Amino acid sequence: MSSFAGRMKEYPNMSLDRFDRENLHARAYFLSHCHKDHMKGLKGPLLKRKLKFSLTVKLYCSFVTKELLLSNPKYAFWEDHIVALELESPTLITLIDEASGEREELVVTLLPAGHCPGSVMFLVEGAQGTVLYTGDFRLAKGDASRIELLHSGSRVKDIKSVYLDSTFYDPRFYQIPSRETCLHAIRGLVQDWVSRSVYHTVWLNCKAAYGYEYLFTNLGDEFHTQIHVKSLDMFKKMPEILSHVTTDRATQIHACRHPKDEEFVPASRLPCGSSASDGTPLNIISIKPSTMWFGERTQRTKVIVRTGASSYRACFSFHSSYSEIKDFLSYLQPINIYPSVIPIVILYTLNVFSTPQLPNTPFANMPQPLIPLPQPLIPQSPTPNTPIPLCPNP
């Protein structure tokens, strides 16, 4: 769960993934992805009022995030204030103080984050140096070296600070099986079941959040079927996802939801109410995508675990493991690392669960570096940043 307060030390006039408190005064807003814990304050009446009187305040995000956000009518008032940016296209953004007219120029680049549809990291380059806000991410080992815009010529850019998704930045989560490994295992389990008869049905017990869509598209392709979901509205302009989901209950793979959905499966019923087409009871298994992890030296065991007569947990992670994060940081060699998720252990130690005292000073809530730098893997001499080609925003 993100506990990032919204602002980076280097560029305090922009707010990212937080829209309440001090962030109400920001000159520009950035949304890394459409998960609720990164949208705090985004539908607040104070912010809504600010937009009414502002010509310059915008919300920057990916096209997919814009689409997902506006599919919820509660965020419709943002419509004329959203600027969707292309991925991997450095864009010049001018932050303007509407009172004084003061201007500040930044080059912002969206980098794919692999967390959920539309999720991005923000690379920000300006007078206070180059910083990377990762949002939430799942990148595999070696992925940082494949992101062109983290490089300048053949070298990694000099990165002053990384604002890091530190969800699994703990050796306890040393390894999480790769996305491909997890997908392969889930495919196998589904194959085993649905091939038995047309009454053999799989319920994917997914949380109410974006991020499972690649599972749907992959299983849809593999089994030449569509996945039953509650609504298609949010995917209207995403043909790749839309073609793999349906609201027609007559399919062997479901990812629909109901408030008491866990009780349905043992009773041969699905959350959508489907029981059988001709009175024959359905044979249902549930597969619950869950994070599974393994220590540095623990031998990896099963990626699928049977949890009951007809229920399974399958490995699935939205976030990078400890070793994936270490690889990422070792490659980028930032000077500072700011965790955006405070481990529960540290929260207790710092006693932040007691009543918070919120000082009035404008920068009282700025993040502090909490974790030591990783050991360098690649010795690197400092190099100045070279100018970046600017791509026009379409």
Place this chain on the structure above:
DNA sequence: GCGATCAGGT
């Protein structure tokens, strides 16, 4: 009547 927050659930 509204939002914010918390407890408890999956």
Place this chain on the structure above:
DNA sequence: CACACCTGATCGC
């Protein structure tokens, strides 16, 4: 295990 929600109760305006 933790995640990203959800519902319902309570509080303050």
